[in-house]
Amino acid sequence: MNYTLKNIPERTQKPREKGLTMVMDKGLSLRQVEDFLEVSGTHTDIVKLGWATSYVTPNLKEKLKLYKDAGIPVYFGGTLFEAFIVRDQFDDYRRVLEQYGMQYVEVSDGSIEIEQDEKCEYIRKLSKDFTVISEVGSKDATKIFAPYKWIQLMKTEIEAGSWKVIAEAREGGNVGIYRDSGEVRQGLVDEILTQIPEETIIWEAPQKAQQVWFIELIGTNVNLGNIAPAEVIPLETIRLGLRGDTFSHFLNKK
Amino acid sequence: MNYTLKNIPERTQKPREKGLTMVMDKGLSLRQVEDFLEVSGTHTDIVKLGWATSYVTPNLKEKLKLYKDAGIPVYFGGTLFEAFIVRDQFDDYRRVLEQYGMQYVEVSDGSIEIEQDEKCEYIRKLSKDFTVISEVGSKDATKIFAPYKWIQLMKTEIEAGSWKVIAEAREGGNVGIYRDSGEVRQGLVDEILTQIPEETIIWEAPQKAQQVWFIELIGTNVNLGNIAPAEVIPLETIRLGLRGDTFSHFLNKK
Amino acid sequence: MNYTLKNIPERTQKPREKGLTMVMDKGLSLRQVEDFLEVSGTHTDIVKLGWATSYVTPNLKEKLKLYKDAGIPVYFGGTLFEAFIVRDQFDDYRRVLEQYGMQYVEVSDGSIEIEQDEKCEYIRKLSKDFTVISEVGSKDATKIFAPYKWIQLMKTEIEAGSWKVIAEAREGGNVGIYRDSGEVRQGLVDEILTQIPEETIIWEAPQKAQQVWFIELIGTNVNLGNIAPAEVIPLETIRLGLRGDTFSHFLNKK
Numbered sequence: 162m163n164y165t166l167k168n169i170p171e172r173t174q175k176p177r178e179k180g181l182t183m184v185m186d187k188g189l190s191l192r193q194v195e196d197f198l199e200v201s202g203t204h205t206d207i208v209k210l211g212w213a214t215s216y217v218t219p220n221l222k223e224k225l226k227l228y229k230d231a232g233i234p235v236y237f238g239g240t241l242f243e244a245f246i247v248r249d250q251f252d253d254y255r256r257v258l259e260q261y262g263m264q265y266v267e268v269s270d271g272s273i274e275i276e277q278d279e280k281c282e283y284i285r286k287l288s289k290d291f292t293v294i295s296e297v298g299s300k301d302a303t304k305i306f307a308p309y310k311w312i313q314l315m316k317t318e319i320e321a322g323s324w325k326v327i328a329e330a331r332e333g334g335n336v337g338i339y340r341d342s343g344e345v346r347q348g349l350v351d352e353i354l355t356q357i358p359e360e361t362i363i364w365e366a367p368q369k370a371q372q373v374w375f376i377e378l379i380g381t382n383v384n385l386g387n388i389a390p391a392e393v394i395p396l397e398t399i400r401l402g403l404r405g406d407t408f409s410h411f412l413n414k415k
Numbered sequence: 416m417n418y419t420l421k422n423i424p425e426r427t428q429k430p431r432e433k434g435l436t437m438v439m440d441k442g443l444s445l446r447q448v449e450d451f452l453e454v455s456g457t458h459t460d461i462v463k464l465g466w467a468t469s470y471v472t473p474n475l476k477e478k479l480k481l482y483k484d485a486g487i488p489v490y491f492g493g494t495l496f497e498a499f500i501v502r503d504q505f506d507d508y509r510r511v512l513e514q515y516g517m518q519y520v521e522v523s524d525g526s527i528e529i530e531q532d533e534k535c536e537y538i539r540k541l542s543k544d545f546t547v548i549s550e551v552g553s554k555d556a557t558k559i560f561a562p563y564k565w566i567q568l569m570k571t572e573i574e575a576g577s578w579k580v581i582a583e584a585r586e587g588g589n590v591g592i593y594r595d596s597g598e599v600r601q602g603l604v605d606e607i608l609t610q611i612p613e614e615t616i617i618w619e620a621p622q623k624a625q626q627v628w629f630i631e632l633i634g635t636n637v638n639l640g641n642i643a644p645a646e647v648i649p650l651e652t653i654r655l656g657l658r659g660d661t662f663s664h665f666l667n668k669k
Numbered sequence: 670m671n672y673t674l675k676n677i678p679e680r681t682q683k684p685r686e687k688g689l690t691m692v693m694d695k696g697l698s699l700r701q702v703e704d705f706l707e708v709s710g711t712h713t714d715i716v717k718l719g720w721a722t723s724y725v726t727p728n729l730k731e732k733l734k735l736y737k738d739a740g741i742p743v744y745f746g747g748t749l750f751e752a753f754i755v756r757d758q759f760d761d762y763r764r765v766l767e768q769y770g771m772q773y774v775e776v777s778d779g780s781i782e783i784e785q786d787e788k789c790e791y792i793r794k795l796s797k798d799f800t801v802i803s804e805v806g807s808k809d810a811t812k813i814f815a816p817y818k819w820i821q822l823m824k825t826e827i828e829a830g831s832w833k834v835i836a837e838a839r840e841g842g843n844v845g846i847y848r849d850s851g852e853v854r855q856g857l858v859d860e861i862l863t864q865i866p867e868e869t870i871i872w873e874a875p876q877k878a879q880q881v882w883f884i885e886l887i888g889t890n891v892n893l894g895n896i897a898p899a900e901v902i903p904l905e906t907i908r909l910g911l912r913g914d915t916f917s918h919f920l921n922k923k
Contacts, residue, residue: 163729164765167756188648190450196698200726213657214648218454221417244657247666248421257418272662300659331659333623369841394696394722403721403752405808405839408780412755442902444704467911468902472708475671498911501920502675511672526916554913585913587877 169401170381170411175232177206179360180382180400181325184390185238185332185367187211188218191227193390198231201393207265208233209386211332212240225261239269239296242283247273251283258291268318269296271329277314281321288322294363295321298329298337308352315357326357327386330365334387338364345374360384372396373406381411423655424635424665429486431460433614434636434654435579438644439492439586439621441465442472447644448481455647456485461519463640465586466494479515493523493550496537501527505537512545522572523550525583531568535575542576548617549575552583552591562606569611580611581640584619588641592618599628614638626650627660635665677909678889678919683740685714687868688890688908689833692898693746693840693875695719696726701898702735709901710739715773717894719840720748733769747777747804750791755781759791766799776826777804779837785822789829796830802871803829806837806845816860823865834865835894838873842895846872853882868892880904881914889919 173180184205189197197205208228215221215237228235237258245254258266268283275283280295287293295318297311306314315326329337338346353362359379365387366372375383381400388396398404402411427434438459443451451459462482469475469491482489491512499508512520522537529537534549541547549572551565560568569580583591592600607616613633619641620626629637635654642650652658656665681688692713697705705713716736723729723745736743745766753762766774776791783791788803795801803826805819814822823834837845846854861870867887873895874880883891889908896904906912910919 162724163726164724164768165761166724166752167758188454188645190453192446192450192453192700196700199698199700199728200696203727204725211649212659213652213655216416216418216420216655216657217458217651218417218648219457220453240657240659240662243662244420250421253419260418272659391696394726395719397725398721401721401724403724403748405720405748405780408748408751442708442899444707446700446704446707465903466913467906467909470670470672470674470909470911471712471905472671472902473711474707494911494913494916497916498674504675507673514672526913 166403169403172400173382175203175206177382179384181206181363181384181386182388182393182396183207183209183363183384183386184393185209185211185387186390187214187332189224189390191220191223194224194227197390198227198233201390202231202233204393204397205233208235209267210235210237212238213244214238215241221261234265234292236263236265236267236294239267240272242266242268243270243273246275246283264292265294266291267294267296267327268323269329271296271298271300277317281317284318284321284323292324293322294325294327295323296327296329300329300331300336302336302341308349311349311353312356315353315362319357319361325361325363325384327363328353328365330367330371330387332367332387334365334367334371339371343368343371345371350378369395369399369406372399376400376407377410420657423657426654427636429457429460431636433638435460435617435638435640436642436647436650437461437463437617437638437640438647439463439465439641440644441468441586443478443644445474445477445481448478451644452481452485452487455644456487458647458651459487462487462489463521464489464491466492467498468492469495475515488519488546490517490519490521490548493521494526496520496522497524497527500529500537518546519548520545521548521550521581522577523581523583525550525552525554531571535571538572538575538577546578547576548579548581549577550581550583554583554585554590556590556595562603565603565607566610569607569616573611573615579615579617579638581617582607582619584621584625584641586621586641588619588621588625593625597622597625599625604632623649623653623660626653630654630661631664674911677911680908681890683711683714685890687892689714689871689892689894690896690901690904691715691717691871691892691894692901693717693719693895694898695722695840697732697898699728699731699735702732705898706735706739706741709898710741712901712905713741716741716743717775718743718745720746721752722746723749729769742773742800744771744773744775744802747775748780750774750776751778751781754783754791772800773802774799775802775804775835776831779804779806779808785825789825792826792829792831800832801830802833802835803831804835804837808837808839808844810844810849816857819857819861820864823861823870827865827869833869833871833892835871836861836873838875838879838895840875840895842873842875842879847879851876851879853879858886877903877907877914880907884908884915885918
C-alpha cells in the first residue's frame with residue numbers, strides 16, 4: 162500500500178482460497194493485458210477468457226503466456242465447453258486444453274441442457290487432470306431454479322470434484338442469482354449459504370451494487386467473479402471500506 | 416481460428432459486401448488504435464471517427480495512416496458533414512476530405528433539416544470521387560418517420576449513388592430504428608426489408624440485445640454499425656453462435 | 670484544430686478559471702495515462718484519482734510524474750481525506766500529501782458527518798499550503814439538502830479558502846444534484862446559481878445528458894467534473910456544438 166491507514170479490514174493474501182477476484186477478459190490485446198497486470202495483477206486471482214472469445218482472438222498463446230508469467234491462472238469460459246459438448250467434441254476440447262497448457266477448466270450448462278449425472282461425469286473426468294470450476298444456473302432468464310435445487314446442484318458438483326462452484330450472472334449481471342433489474346435474489350443467497358461453505362462459491366457480480374451487497378453480507382474476503390478489468394481497483398477499495406459504498410459499513414463494525 | 420469447432424455458421428470474408436462490422440472510434444490514441452487492430456482488425460470492415468471528434472483529436476493524420484496500413488477504410492461521422500453544410504462550407508468540407516486522403520464520406524441529416532433533393536444532390540456530387548454512405552433517420556427522438564418514408568428515403572439515396580444506407584441509432588442506440596428504451600421497432604424493420612435489399616443497409620446497433628436481434632432476424636452476415644472497439648470480439652462470437660445469446664438460435668437451425 | 674469551421678463557440682484557454690474539465694482516473698496504468706494525455710491532455714484541466722484508489726494502485730509516484738510533466742494538476746478524491754479524518758489521522762494525511770508532492774487537496778464530507786465549522790477549519794488550514802477544492806453534498810441518496818443549505822455551505826466554504834466547490838454526484842451521477850434516475854434537480858441548480866458565481870462551482874456530470882444540460886444552461890465554458898477519460902473528447906465536441914446533442918442549441922443562438 163502507498164501509505165498507512167489504521168483499521169483497514171484484513172485482506173487474505175495470494176494464493177487465496179477465499180477473497181478471490183475473478184476477472185473477465187473478453188478480448189484484451191497483449192499490451193492491454195500488460196497494462197491490466199501492472200495495475201491489477203496483485204489484486205487478481207484468476208482470469209476467465211469470456212465464453213468463446215478465445216476462438217476469435219489472435220495471439221492466444223502469447224496472451225496465456227503473459228498471464229502465466231504473472232502467476233495468474235486462466236480458464237476458458239464455460240460456453241466454450243458447452244460449444245464442444247453440444248457438437249459431440251469432448252475429446253477435441255481436452256486436446257485444446259492440453260494444446261494451450263490450460264490448468265483450469267470450467268464445466269457449465271448455461272446454454273445447453275445436460276443431465277446432472279452427465280455434467281458430474283465431465284467434472285469427475287476433467288478433475289483428474291485440471292482444476293475444475295463448475296457453474297450453476299442458466300443464462301436463460303426464464304429458467305429459475307428453487308433454492309433447494311441450487312443447493313443440491315452445488316453439493317453434487319463439489320462432491321464430483323469441482324474446486325469452486327460459480328453462481329451464474331452473465332456479463333450483464335441480470336440472470337441466475339439476480340433479477341432482470343440486477344437486484345440480488347436475497348432469499349436464494351441466504352438459503353444457499355446455510356448449506357454450502359461460502360469459500361466454495363464464486364459469485365458473479367459484474368455490477369457495483371452487487372459487489373457491495375455481497376461484501377456487506379459475507380465480508381471483505383468474499384469470492385467475486387466476472388469483474389471487468391478496469392473495475393478491479395474500484396472493487397479492491399470496496400472490499401477495504403475505502404469507497405463511499407462500504408465506508409460506513411466497515412466503520413460501524415469497529 | 417485458434418481451434419476447430421464443427422458446424423460454425425459460415426462467415427463472409429473481407430473485403431465484404433455483407434456481414435460488415437462498422438466500428439465507432441470516438442477518440443482512440445494511436446497506441447489504442449494499434450491495440451484495437453491487433454485484436455479486432457481482421458473482424459472490422461470499416462471505421463467511423465464518431466461525429467466531429469476528428470475536429471478536436473490530435474494526431475489525426477497518423478491515426479488515419481494506422482487504419483490505412485491495416486487496410487480498413489475510415490470515414491468522418493455524418494455530423495461533421497452537417498456541421499460544414501449548416502455553415503455553408505460544403506467546398507471546405509471537400510477540401511478537408513482531400514487533405515486527409517479520405518475515400519469514404521458520410522452524408523446525413525440527423526441534426527439539420529435538408530430537403531431530400533438537396534441531400535441527394537450532395538450524394539450525387541460526392542459519389543463521383545468518394546464511396547458515399549448515407550444515413551437515414553433523425554437524432555431527434557421526437558421525429559418519427561413512417562415506414563414508407565424510411566423506404567422512400569433509402570431507395571432514393573441508393574439511386575443517387577450511396578454505397579450503403581445507414582439506419583440511424585446514435586452511439587446510445589435509442590432513436591431512429593429503436594425506441595427510447597433501446598428496443599427495436601420491429602414492424603419498421605420488417606417493412607423496410609420487404610423493399611430494400613438487406614446487404615445495402617448498415618443497422619446501427621450499439622447495444623448487445625440489438626445486435627442479437629438483427630443476427631437472429633437476418634443472419635450471421637448482417638451489416639452492423641456503431642460497434643464500440645471493445646465489442647467487436649463479443650459481436651463476432653454472437654455472429655457465430657458462440658455466445659449464450661445466439662447459442663441455441665444457430666443450433667436449432669441445424 | 671484539424672480544420673476550420675466557422676462560428677464555433679469560443680473556448681477559454683488553459684490555464685482556465687472557467688470551462689474546466691475535471692477527469693476521474695480510477696486506476697489507469699502508466700501507459701494508459703500516456704494514451705489519455707496524447708488524446709485529451711490539451712482538453713483536461715485537472716485530474717482526480719478517484720476516492721481512495723491511490724491506496725491500492727501501484728506506480729503512484731510515476732503516475733503523478735506523468736501528469737505533472739503534462740502540466741495537469743492532480744488531487745486525491747475526497748473519500749481519502751475522509752478515510753484519514755475518520756481515523757483521527759489528519760496529520761498523517763498532510764504528510765502523505767507532502768510525500769507525494771500534491772499541490773491540490775479535496776475536502777469533503779460525502780461519507781462522514783463533520784460539523785461545518787470543523788470542515789471549514791480543515792479548509793482554512795490546508796488552504797495555506799494547498800489549493801483546496803471542497804465538495805458539497807452527501808453520497809447518501811437519502812440525505813437531501815434544501816437549496817438554501819447548499820448555498821450556505823458553498824458560500825462558507827469559499828470564504829474559508831476553497832478555490833472551487835464541487836457539487837456532488839458520484840461516479841454514477843445519481844445523487845446530490847441529481848435524482849436517482851440521473852435527472853438534474855433543476856430548481857436546485859437554478860437557485861444555487863442566483864447566489865454563487867458559476868465559475869466557482871464544478872458540477873460533477875458523469876453522464877452525457879447531464880453534461881448537455883449544464884452546457885445548454887450555462888454555456889460552452891461551464892466547469893464539469895467526474896468525466897471518464899474516454900469521454901473528454903466527446904465532451905469537448907458537446908461544448909463546441911459539434912455533437913448532435915448541442916448542435917441545434919448553438920446554431921439557434923446565432
